[in-house]
Amino acid sequence: xxxxxxxxxxxxxxxxxxxxxxxxxxxxxxxxxxxxxxxxxxxxxxxxxxxxxxxxxxxxxxxxxxxxxxxxxxxxxxxxxxxxxxxxxxxxxxxxxxxxxxxxxxxxxxxxxxxxxxxxxxxxxxxxxxxxxxxxxxxxxxxxxxxxxxxxxxxxxxxxxxxxxxxxxxxxxxxxxxxxxxxxxxxxxxxxxxxxxxxxxxxxxxxxxxxxxxxxxxxxxxxxxxxxxxxxxxxxxxxxxxxxxxxxxxxxxxxxxxxxxxxxxxxxxxxxxxxxxxxxxxxxxxxxxxxxxxxxxxxxxx
Ligand SMILES: [Zn+2]
Ligand SMILES: [Zn+2]
Numbered sequence: 335x336x337x338x339x340x341x342x343x344x345x346x347x348x349x350x351x352x353x354x355x356x357x358x359x360x361x362x363x364x365x366x367x368x369x370x371x372x373x374x375x376x377x378x379x380x381x382x383x384x385x386x387x388x389x390x391x392x393x394x395x396x397x398x399x400x401x402x403x404x405x406x407x408x409x410x411x412x413x414x415x416x417x418x419x420x421x422x423x424x425x426x427x428x429x430x431x432x433x434x435x436x437x438x439x440x441x442x443x444x445x446x447x448x449x450x451x452x453x454x455x456x457x458x459x460x461x462x463x464x465x466x467x468x469x470x471x472x473x474x475x476x477x478x479x480x481x482x483x484x485x486x487x488x489x490x491x492x493x494x495x496x497x498x499x500x501x502x503x504x505x506x507x508x509x510x511x512x513x514x515x516x517x518x519x520x521x522x523x524x525x526x527x528x529x530x531x532x533x534x535x536x537x538x539x540x541x542x543x544x545x546x547x548x549x550x551x552x553x554x555x556x557x558x559x560x561x562x563x564x565x566x567x568x569x570x571x572x573x574x575x576x577x578x579x580x581x582x583x584x585x586x587x588x589x590x591x592x593x594x595x596x597x598x599x600x601x602x603x604x605x606x607x608x609x610x611x612x613x614x615x616x617x618x619x620x621x622x623x624x625x626x627x628x629x630x631x632x633x634x635x636x
Contacts, residue, residue, distance in 0.1 A: 336363050336487050336538045337561065337636035342378040344602040344628035346567050346581075347400050349374050354630055355400040356544060356603060358563070359384045362485050363466045368392045368408075369483065369542050375404035376411055382631045387417055391462070393453075393469075394425030395544055396480035402429065406436055413444040420447040424461060424471075426479050427452050453481050458555040463488075472555045474546035476580040482546070484556055486539040491515070492531035502530065536560075538636045541596070544603050547577065548586045553593035560636045562596040563628070565603035569613050572605075584614040588621035597636075602628035 338361040343354030355372030359379065366388045368375070379386045386408065394402050402425070412421065423429065430450035437444065453461055453471045462469040470484040491513040499509065502525060508518045515534065518525040527533075541556035543549075544565040556562060564587035568576040576583050582590075584601055591599035599622055601614055608614065611627035618625045626632075 335635045337361070337485075337540055337634070339540060339561065339563075339634040339636075340382055340384055341600075341602065341628045341630055341632040341634075342375055342382060342384070343370075343372050344604065344630055344632075345400075346565075346603045346605055348606060349400075350606050352630070353604070353606070354378050355404075357404065358542070359389075360485060360540060362538075362540065363487060365464070365467055366390050367485070370395055370401040370544070371404040371408055372400045373403040373407075376408045378630065387412060387415065387419075390419075390422065392421065392423045392425075393483055393542075394423065394429055395474075395482065395542075396476060396478050397426055397428060397432075398476075398478065398545065401545070405433060409433065409437075409444065409448065410442065413442070413446065417446045420449060422449045422451065424451045424453050426481070427454055454479070455481065458484070470555070472552070473549075474543060474552075475549050476545045476547070480545050482541065482543040482552070482556075484539060484541045484559065487537040489534055489537055492527065492534050494531055498530040504530065540636070541594075543590070545580065546582060547580055548582060548589070552590050553595075556590075556594045556596065559594060559596045561598050561600065561634060562591055562594065563600045563602055564590055566601040566614050566618065567603050567605050569608070569617050572607075584617040585621060588618035588625065591618075591622040591625070597624065598634075599625040600628050600632075600634065601625060 340359040342357035345353035356370045357375040358369045360367045458472040461471045471481045474480045538560045541559040541562045566584040566587040567581035570583045
């Protein structure tokens with residue numbers, strides 16, 4: 335399972351009992367990433383057994399409080415508990431200033447290094463890569479500058495079909511060629527790659543899109559994602575409110591999922607005006623069938 339996503343907070347604006355504000359923990363190919371960090375995130379991590387000292391990267395979508403006010407407490411606790419490994423935070427312009435200013439005024443000297451990288455893009459942009467994953471950012475449409483993220487596995491070499499190794503008596507050079515995706519060319523025959531391997535597996539990906547109006551380019555940017563989290567703050571009976579506050583309806587989210595041909599849609603960032611999520615879910619389901627409403631503590635495996 336390359337992707338393990340834990341919903342730490344699925345609400346919007348104000349934390350309420352049973353529904354925290356936005357935060358998620360993503361483990362993709364053993365890279366531990368926190369996405370947004372609303373107030374109370376560190377307690378949610380304890381509750382849902384996410385080890386916060388193992389987090390390597392934090393991605394902050396925008397500077398509304400329900401997406402980053404938990405950062406100060408989390409960064410501080412990591413230091414009090416003796417963290418020594420560097421923590422890298424990706425987020426909008428101004429985030430570093432706010433965080434550093436807070437610790438400067440309270441004369442706190444952290445036990446580890448904090449590194450910031452500003453995210454500010456007008457198109458889909460690669461913001462991080464290592465040998466097994468890529469992370470892209472793209473602009474959303476909200477009241478302040480806001481970005482979505484696509485976390486994606488890099489293609490892995492095809493696995494060998496062991497029976498075929500014996501059948502064709504493949505040499506080491508031939509196996510290495512097959513693992514590079516090449517056909518095996520011999521003097522007297524050519525063995526197509528798919529004949530000796532199990533083929534290239536689909537690269538799994540996770541798209542995170544919160545706090546946004548409908549974005550026309552979004553389906554192209556997250557095309558074919560395995561899993562999509564899209565905010566659905568309102569139902570379409572509150573479309574005016576959604577437009578005025580820079581948010582989406584459940585139907586908007588489902589339209590994005592359908593146009594992007596994702597495998598699964600998770601709705602979240604619900605307005606606390608809704609006592610349950612049934613109305614949001616059925617509105618989305620009319621457009622896109624494979625949909626779930628996020629609850630705090632939910633785990634999605636891909
Ligand atoms: Zn929000
Ligand atoms: Zn917002």
